[in-house]
Amino acid sequence: MSTMLQDYDHLLNIDPLSQYDILTTNPESHLNALGRCKESLNGRWHFTVDVYDTFLRKKFFEERVTDAQGRALPVDCDFDQWETVEVPSNWNCQKKEYWYFEGSGIYTRTFHYVPKAPDERVILHLGAANYGCRVWLNTRLIGRHTGGFTPFSVELTQHLKPNAGNRLILEVNNTRSVDQVPSLNYDWFNYGGVFRSVDLYRVPACYIRDSYIALAPNNRYDTLAVEITVDGAGSGIPVWLEIPELSLSVMLHTDAFGVAKSELTAKPQLWSPQNPKLYRVMVSTEGDRIEELVGFRQITTLGKKILLNGQEIFLKGVCCHEEIPERGRALTPADQRQVILQAKELGCNIMRLSHYPHDRNMALLADEMGMLLWEEIPVYWALCFENPTTQASAQNQMTELVMRDRNRASVVLWGVGNENPDTEARLDFMRALVDICKRLDPTRLTTAACLVDIDVMTVRDRLCQYIDVVAINEYYGWYYRDYTGLATILENTKLDRPLVISETGADALSGHHGMDEELFTEEHQAKMYQKQLELSEGSIQGFFPWILYDFRSPIRLNSYQQGFNRKGLISYDKTHRKLAHRVIQDYSCSVKN
Ligand code: GCB
Numbered sequence: 001m002s003t004m005l006q007d008y009d010h011l012l013n014i015d016p017l018s019q020y021d022i023l024t025t026n027p028e029s030h031l032n033a034l035g036r037c038k039e040s041l042n043g044r045w046h047f048t049v050d051v052y053d054t055f056l057r058k059k060f061f062e063e064r065v066t067d068a069q070g071r072a073l074p075v076d077c078d079f080d081q082w083e084t085v086e087v088p089s090n091w092n093c094q095k096k097e098y099w100y101f102e103g104s105g106i107y108t109r110t111f112h113y114v115p116k117a118p119d120e121r122v123i124l125h126l127g128a129a130n131y132g133c134r135v136w137l138n139t140r141l142i143g144r145h146t147g148g149f150t151p152f153s154v155e156l157t158q159h160l161k162p163n164a165g166n167r168l169i170l171e172v173n174n175t176r177s178v179d180q181v182p183s184l185n186y187d188w189f190n191y192g193g194v195f196r197s198v199d200l201y202r203v204p205a206c207y208i209r210d211s212y213i214a215l216a217p218n219n220r221y222d223t224l225a226v227e228i229t230v231d232g233a234g235s236g237i238p239v240w241l242e243i244p245e246l247s248l249s250v251m252l253h254t255d256a257f258g259v260a261k262s263e264l265t266a267k268p269q270l271w272s273p274q275n276p277k278l279y280r281v282m283v284s285t286e287g288d289r290i291e292e293l294v295g296f297r298q299i300t301t302l303g304k305k306i307l308l309n310g311q312e313i314f315l316k317g318v319c320c321h322e323e324i325p326e327r328g329r330a331l332t333p334a335d336q337r338q339v340i341l342q343a344k345e346l347g348c349n350i351m352r353l354s355h356y357p358h359d360r361n362m363a364l365l366a367d368e369m370g371m372l373l374w375e376e377i378p379v380y381w382a383l384c385f386e387n388p389t390t391q392a393s394a395q396n397q398m399t400e401l402v403m404r405d406r407n408r409a410s411v412v413l414w415g416v417g418n419e420n421p422d423t424e425a426r427l428d429f430m431r432a433l434v435d436i437c438k439r440l441d442p443t444r445l446t447t448a449a450c451l452v453d454i455d456v457m458t459v460r461d462r463l464c465q466y467i468d469v470v471a472i473n474e475y476y477g478w479y480y481r482d483y484t485g486l487a488t489i490l491e492n493t494k495l496d497r498p499l500v501i502s503e504t505g506a507d508a509l510s511g512h513h514g515m516d517e518e519l520f521t522e523e524h525q526a527k528m529y530q531k532q533l534e535l536s537e538g539s540i541q542g543f544f545p546w547i548l549y550d551f552r553s554p555i556r557l558n559s560y561q562q563g564f565n566r567k568g569l570i571s572y573d574k575t576h577r578k579l580a581h582r583v584i585q586d587y588s589c590s591v592k593n
Pocket of ligand 1: 187355418419473503546565567
């Protein structure tokens with residue numbers, strides 16, 4: 001009878017799924033310090049889409065193998081007979097039938113666990129799963145995460161079976177919902193699934209969970225601020241930090257919270273796009289050791305100027321989504337390198353990784369290749385700003401992003417939002433995000449793409465006073481045909497801090513030519529950029545064309561678009577450079593930094 005009730009739960013007006021919402025992971029307790037050995041769980045996983053959430057309703061994760069009569073149970077589920085898909089990947093790209101699927105997908109695999117040390121802890125780390133993810137190990141629900149683009153980790157130790165097969169199940173759900181971040185409506189494709197790496201880390205009982213090192217924000221360039229968090233430690237545990245090239249080798253001690261903090265004298269060569277100098281930084285405790293490459297630089301503002309290492313810099317930017325034909329958001333390191341190279345070819349010194357956190361490797365590559373980054377979370381258009389669930393999700397995502405990338409010299413801007421209407425609730429919401437950035441990372445600037453108030457033709461978003469760099473998205477020459485509006489806005493906007501154009505653009509179908517007043521031609525797009533650059537010259541501290549590549553967007557429905565936003569300077573397949581590409585290239589060459 002009780003099994004029957006599960007099938008009729010909707011008649012009883014209860015939500016049997018809500019019981020799976022209780023476990024959440026604390027964003028500040030994730031394993032962030034990854035510069036150590038890992039065991040990859042990438043590869044083929046058994047997979048099914050689960051349209052009615054039957055897996056949860058019928059508790060298939062309990063994996064009862066036989067009943068009293070010896071029958072194989074559950075009757076309707078047989079993990080090992082499911083098809084297999086590649087992890088990481090977006091399920092939309094795995095099979096034609098899954099292209100528009102929004103709902104739950106279940107991934108499962110087993111792995112053999114052989115302990116290597118008596119006190120070892122095992123941590124599962126996921127690069128990203130869009131949007132919600134629940135994790136089961138050997139029939140137990142052990143973790144839950146929301147937010148489709150940031151990493152999270154779950155400790156497996158307590159529930160692992162040594163010297164035996166262990167079953168891992170990930171239930172990932174990409175259903176759009178009004179209280180999420182992003183919400184129901186946005187201008188990109190909602191790829192679902194586990195699309196970044198899944199790894200196991202073996203760590204000792206006391207392990208280095210996080211290590212944060214940067215030039216102290218004092219404008220002197222001779223002090224490094226370090227903060228190392230040791231999980232499982234009390235006070236007085238020794239922690240060593242070494243930077244051989246700076247002849248730096250110090251021993252610190254943890255406080256009662258397991259945190260070792262200090263300021264150290266050192267004068268590193270400064271990182272910049274022209275000289276992306278990285279230092280090998282080693283952190284160790286008695287039983288643990290991590291190593292990563294870190295660059296040191298200062299990013300500050302002075303009045304309207306943006307300063308990199310004390311020198312004024314104009315941000316020659318470009319925006320970019322994370323997408324590759326046929327594979328959705330599952331870019332390989334070679335794809336990522338190509339993206340940065342193509343931004344460099346355009347003459348950029350900064351990329352806006354819009355509108356959500358891109359893969360962690362982008363920032364590692366940008367560090368190595370000398371590209372500045374603006375990173376952001378999908379606080380995009382209208383959200384339920386007054387809703388505590390939405391607030392918690394945005395704060396989680398912001399925390400996870402900052403924690404993930406605060407050692408990356410390339411990252412100079414944290415973006416807290418994009419085109420959000422100025423209301424009281426939204427202002428509080430955004431201020432909380434700015435506070436998180438400043439608390440976790442006082443060394444970088446904050447920004448947001450603000451709305452222009454077209455009634456009074458100026459930027460008067462109240463958020464401007466809380467962010468370091470004000471950014472505006474404006475589409476004069478496209479959504480507004482008359483360019484003069486741009487000149488008026490720039491003239492009317494009186495700010496005491498830097499202003500950048502964080503987006504502007506026009507759709508052009510790759511290879512479609514015509515007169516420069518004809519919409520959707522490459523000529524029109526090129527002309528639009530010429531006008532924009534002319535009109536904004538001298539009034540801004542940065543310019544970010546929207547966008548490097550065409551991208552998929554189900555809200556773009558005319559005959560030129562057909563499911564794509566065509567504002568790319570380069571075609572969707574990343575091969576054809578449109579005419580506007582040359583305009584931006586020439587412009588970038590002409591701006592000297
Ligand atoms: C915007 C949005 C961006 C869109 C773009 C457009 O303002 O921030 O996500 O894709 O405009 O093409 O309309």
